[in-house]
Amino acid sequence: MDIVSRIRINVQASIDAKISLLADTEALTEFGAAVEAVIACYRNGGRIYIAGNGGSAADAQHLAAEFVSKLARERDALPAEALTVDSSILTAIGNDYGFEHVFSRQLAGKACGNDIFLGISTSGQSPNILQALAQCRAMSIPSIVFCGRDGGKARELAMYAVVVPGTATSTIQELHIVLAHTLCECVEAAIFGE
Template identity: 75%
Template sequence: MSSPVERIRRNLDASISAKQQLLGDDATLAAFARAVEMVVARYRAGGRLYIAGNGGSAADAQHLAAEFVSKLARDRGPLPAESLTTDTSILTAIGNDYGFDQVFARQLAGKATGKDVFLGITTSGESPNILRALEQCRRMDIPSIVFTGRSGGAARALADHCLVVPGTATSTIQELHIVLAHTLCESVEAALFTTA
């Protein structure tokens, strides 16, 4: 049986290794830069960011929306962003009436416009409600980003910008998603607000 010290060392090693792999992955870093440019362009056009995920990724969606609306690295005006995971009445109504796989797609259909952008977070790339949301984005001509892991799953073919991070454990993948999310927000802040 592993001791707590052995466990934390193993988890830190896995986290560091995954981050080093991502640091050396020029293709994924370039894809991230393109995703940032697209989000900046959508904000400049008057759009907003919609974000969704399940479980821990739902919490990450809420976390990131808060960083955009409030601030991350600098004092600045609010940026419109919304997590599609927070309204229990909407989630349960859509889930009850249309099925849980429609909880994000139907919100996008009702709220989003062609100026907006969607970010889906799914460690497997196979979450049915994220896949339906990406399909809805295609129907509405809304650009999409997905943060995922492992092979990228079916989300890889549906998202305009698919960022697949390394790591075998869900927890390690989620840690890297937070690095991407914070860096996305920080990069958008730097592009849109020139003074601190």
Template identity: 70%
Template sequence: MYGAELLLKKNLKASIAAKQQMLASDKQMKLFACAANAVVECYKQGGRLYIAGNGGSAADAQHLATEFVSKLARDRAALPAEALTVDSSVLTAIGNDYGFDNLFSRQIEGKMRSGDIFLGISTSGQSPNILKGLETCKSLGITSIVFCGNDGGQAKDLADYCIIAPGSTTGTIQEIHIVLAHTLCGCVESVIFGESK
């Protein structure tokens, strides 16, 4: 048990340090505010949010889509959001016919329209299927956001808004991605439906 206590303390300290680093970055705060505003405007104009990631980030994509469609913290009308990671028939067909790298780009081509927003989640900023999705958004004129880590990888040059979470491990980066996701949904809820009472 002693080893578990030490590891928990180490992980909590790393998480706190990464969050403090994020908090101190004016650049990332401003980028996030611009991205949140873009999502608000998307919803005001009748657009939809599509989210994608791999592994734990796929789970985060589904988690965030749920917060928009159901609710984050209060009762309100549903907001249209979809994780591009949940339809096993679509995923296996695209993977089989076009390759795993095209998993999201093919769905973006088929589902998204001008005025929608794509949010990619990649701790490395280097996931080939996220990069291909961002390239497709660029070619179609669709606004894109990416939550990533490290130095942003290739994603930072492809996304309209690249929010880079600090942290030296995937777990710490993913923890900040969840804070970003909940804050994004909270911003949209407060603007579209008014401040909660």
């Protein structure tokens, strides 16, 4: 396949997935409820913790940066932390307890009742995201998951599960970043005004 054909196929797949998301009332309603939960977290003095693996780890850092710095307007900083960036914590927990606990152990040590957790998993099956969601339940901390495919086990564990259409990891990740930017935009508008 030539390069031009490949880009046409990939752009069309992205467009098709976005159109499917627009028609998915259940996913959009769930996303709206998740956004309201993040707004409530910030209004109550909490912070958002975000985690994912691979490209989703980069998305977690990307979203944390949008909250702490800004998305597109001048405003006060909002507290957010990606649980994917501290190599000493990640390697200590991974070595001592296993990689599946690298996020749940951090939540146990950092999170409190006013906080919220957002896990990003294209499959909804990432063991460390599942453990983090279980930790949130144990601590009565609201949790959100952005996932794809059928939502996996994460769909059952998260308080809010936003399952986007698509089977290709790349397409799912593209939709996740649209959700992340929209989440931040909505929070900015709610906390600081339009």
